[in-house]
Amino acid sequence: MSIGRRAFVFGALALGATGCATGALVEPGVYNKASGLNVTLGRQWSDLTFMLPNRPPNVRMLSIDGPLLNRLFVASLAPGESLVRPVDRDTPRPTYRADMSDTEAVEFVIDCLAAMQLEAPEANALRPQSMGAAPGVRFDIATRTAEGLNIAGTALVARTGDKLRVLVFIAPSEHYYGALLPEVEQILASAAAA
Secondary structure, three states, X not given: OOHHHHHHHHHHHHHHHHHHHHOEEXXXXXXXXXOOEEEEEOOOEEEOHHHOOOOOOOEEEEEOOOOOXXXXXXXXXXXXXXXXXXXXXXXXXXXXOOOOOHHXXXXXXXXXXXXXXXXXXXXXXXXXXXXXXXXXXXXXXXXXXXXXXXXXXXXXXXXXXXXXXXXXXXXXXXXXXXXXXXXXXXXXXXXXXX
């Protein structure tokens, strides 16, 4: 491992520990802070939503080890809303439309990840998976940070009425993704529109 990569990993670990210490702790059980979307958490997470720049409404960010090591986005979006907000007025952002096809909803999530400064995010292994009673689409994510750290992820999107319910989990592929995936699978299986 190069010195630059070691410095990045050490910095990520330090920021991760600090981020969890300052976030609001979320106890195991039903989590319903993303207006209209409930998930069941099997263990304690930290709500680090305050760290999202210009936080969009109805988007929450949870983490166990800090946002550079693992992030779970829980969102309930109305038409015209996004998982991200632009840094300034001149920067376009992906927005949800009620008439999006399932494929376009997946592309919308991928475009949001690109807007989060992740490099060349890709969706693969699209497959049907319900979110409660609503039919949805599950897919895997492959991307990397600007520094070259490989990131893996999984996501589930489903529409109820004109709202898009979104769950996205991303983490470095080397350890954190695989270590937390069994728990994330249970969270995705528990998701339901409120």
